[in-house]
Amino acid sequence: PVDKTTWFDFDRVTFASSSAELDPGASKAQLDNLKEILTAHPAVRLKIGGYTDSTGNEEANQQLSQARAEAVVAALVDRGVEADRLEAEGYGSQHPVASNATPEGRAQNRRMALRVLDKGDGEADDLLNELAGDTGSGDVLDTAQAQADFAKQNPLFAVMRPAVFQATSGGYNLAKGPVVGNSSVSDTARVNRLLRMPAMRGVLPSDCRLMWGAKPYEGSDVLPLYAIKVPRGGKPKLDGSSITDAAQDFDISGDVEVRMQMNAEGGAIWKVMTGDNVGRSVAIVLDGLVYSAPTVITEIAGGRSSISMGGGDLEEQIQEADDLANILKAGALPAPARIIDETVVGPSLGAENVNSGLISFLVAIALVMLYMVLYYAGAGWVADLALIVNLFVLMGSLASLQASLTLPGIAGIVLTMGMAVDANVLIFERIREELRAGRVLKSAVDLGYKGALSAIIDSNVTTLVIAIILYIGGTGPVRGFATTLGIGILTSLFTAIFLSRMIITARLEKGSGMSFWTGWSKNILADTNFDFMGKRKLMYLVSGVLIAIGVFSMVTRGFNWGVDFSGGRTYVVKFQDEVNVENVRQSLLPRFETEEGGRSTVNVKTYGGSRQLKVTTNFLYTSTEASADSIVDLRLTEGLEGFGDYEVIESRKVDATISDDIKTSAWTSVTLAMVFMFIYIAVRFRRWQFGLGGMLALIHDVLIVLGIYSIFHGRLPFSMEIDEAFIAAILTVVGYSINDSVVVFDRIREYLMDHKRDDTVTVFNKAMNATLSRTLQTSL
Secondary structure, X not given: OOOOXXXXXXOOOOEOOOOOOEOHHHXXXXXXXXXXXXXXXOOOEEEEEXXXXXXXXXXXXXXHHHHHHHHHHHHHHHOOOOHXXXXXXXXXXXXXXXXXXXXXXXHOXXXXXXXXXXXXXXXXXXXXXXXXXXXXXXXXXXXXHHHHHHHHXXXXXXXXXXOEEEOOOOOEEEOOOOEEEEEEHHHHHHHHHHHOOHHXXXXXXXXXXXEEEOOOOOOOOEEEEEEEEOOHHHOOOOXXXXXXXXXXXXXXXXXXXXXXXXOHHHHHHHHHHHHHOOOOEOOEEEOOEEEEOOEOOOOOOOOEEEEEOOOOOHHHHHHHHHHHHHHHHHOXXXXXXXXXXXXXXXXXXXXXXXXXXXXXXXXXXXXXXHHHHHHHOHHHHHHHHHHHHHHHHHHHHHHHOOOOOOHHHHHHHHHHHHHHHHHHHHHHHHHHHHHHOOOOHHHHHHHHHHHHHHHHHHHHHHHHHHHHHHHHHOOOHHHHHHHHHHHHHHHHHHHHHHHHHHHHHHHHHOOOOOOOOOOOOOOOOOOOOXXXXXXXXXXXXXXXXXXXXXXXXXXXXXXXXOHHHHOEEEEEEEEOOOOOHHHHHHHHHHHHEOOOOOEOOEXXXXXXXXXXXXXXXXXXXXXXXXXXXXXXXXXXXXXXXXXXXXXXXXXXXXXXXXXXXXXXXXXXXXXXXXXXXXXXXXXXXXXXXXXXXHHHHHHHHHHHHXXXXXXXXXXOOOOOEEOHHHHHHHHHHHHHHHHHHHHHHHHHHHHHXXXXXXXXXXXXXXXXXXXXXXXXXXXX
8 A cells, every 4th residue: 555645654553473463552552542533533534454474375464464454443443433434454464574674664564554544624634643643653654665765775675575473572583484585476587686696695504595486375476485405515315316106195084195105215315304304394396496395294214205285175285286296206307407598577677568568559550440441431440340359359369378478479469460451451452443343332342352362361371371380390489479470360360251241241231331442542553554574674683682782791790699699698777867878888898808808798788768778798698607697797786886876677698509599490480481381372373483482572571671680780770689579570571471472472363364365474464553552551
């Protein structure tokens, strides 16, 4: 709850540790004072807000805080305050418990708070002053600002809640058990980065390792952080090779458990371990994640053990037991894991990306919808409705599949929207042709849908199969693009072929009519007669020169490979004031020197605003040392000293292996897509020349884009990196190029059958002129 005009610390109302039982002695004075204030202001209504320590289970925190708030309400009612003037609500452990390290923090972390629901006429100033004086708040609290100040002073505890509890003495102690803190899943990477800093590592004992739990607490996105005591050398006393079997079972009471059996050697070690650690926890760890930390009840001999799954829903217990048994058996496999791609995105940048992406997407959709109405009149409204339905179905499908929306995934959505509009444009242009030929409206609609159907099916099927190839052969961003594109093609076919026709047909049957043009758009590109084939040699020359220049640049200059393809680290840094890019770069260069005295690459550029920079370096990115990340973070901090306040709002590390994988899979997938395109078009159009032409057109378009990126990188005031955004862009080009080629080829095939007396050049010219309006509409 954040409302600086009405929230007050209720600081002398206290409870017994981890309970809702009021301390009558410590709480009496403030409860009596509050009763007097309420008596003096009979129109006032209050809400009592309850808080509690973090126990690692936010559901329990919520229940306890609600009980505490209700206890305060009950105490005030016992003192004669009307019950309808009071409300109670628990807020769990929303206040940062770790703030008790400072006096300012303690003032922000009281167990109870008051909120004024109704001040009463003319009583506001007196009431607020009396409450502020009685609660010891002094000035009215601005919780949001205090939280921000605390986060700045204590960055670790701003994203990780320590597992502590309040003792009866009023102090705070570490909770029992192996869990030392809790953090949201989205904040774990940031916590890891902070824990790797030398200042943090110096606090931890040498035999202590911090490891995250494998899954969040039930019903939340909060992960526990375990403190694990490890032997010298970091190797556990028992590993998975000692386990011979593990399975879900039931004990004699019918409770769910996991039974596991060890070999003779493991059983002997297990007996000593359990005998020395009765009452303590033992961690079951796989790939650096703690899957379970059961408490040792007694010494276990013979190597046969059982792990109780506790209470809760029976089906969930059985599933959890099955999962744990599989983990125990999988631990015997020698398959270590290491992080090869890690991205930390701060909440400010994440929210900024969401907002900017949503706004730009909505603006683009709005402009497309407006254009369709201005160009196609009533039919444009139908196309807009189909587009909205398409978008809802697509997003619903992605949500049901729990697909993550990445930048290439967004590109897939954009291409899907383009193809959805393109399908309607194809249909409407064919209908307009029939209307110009003198057909009545109903007949023109039927012929228009019939004439456009083959082009729509061919272009979408071609793109769909290519999306499947990209998904199977691609990795990471390529798969994200393929997923959204594949689903989008299916939804586009439904809305364009069925939904829009259903609406138009229904209107025509009611005699309402339907317009497919406006006054200004009726005859645009209606009777074009460009001699495309006559200018083909000139176009060959222009394209050949552009491609030759681009290929030469690719060979000599190469590309500005982003971290996605080259490996390394990137940091997005947001400064309080504007800074000079070159000054920052010169400050960082000497910090990123190797031990041999050589300098790593350091690239600094403006990113999203004059106060925001993106720092890219390959310093120690291939190092396998555990301290490498800490060293790079420390060097970055040293290099940015003297440039004022700043915040690292995003950081990313990409291993060289994954960058090679992305590069290989991207080229392989595009190559396979071109081969398939050649085969499909050659078979579908019954001439291999069509397949070759489509493949050459695709190669032409890709080479032109690559050439531009090679020629102009470093020469333009904006980024020309080959990175994830470029993958999204080039895949969009591939999709549109294939779609456009198939549409043109479909009209050529039709004209070859309908105009058999015309020579090939004439047929090609007529076909390209007939599809020119559609090509321009789709491009726009």
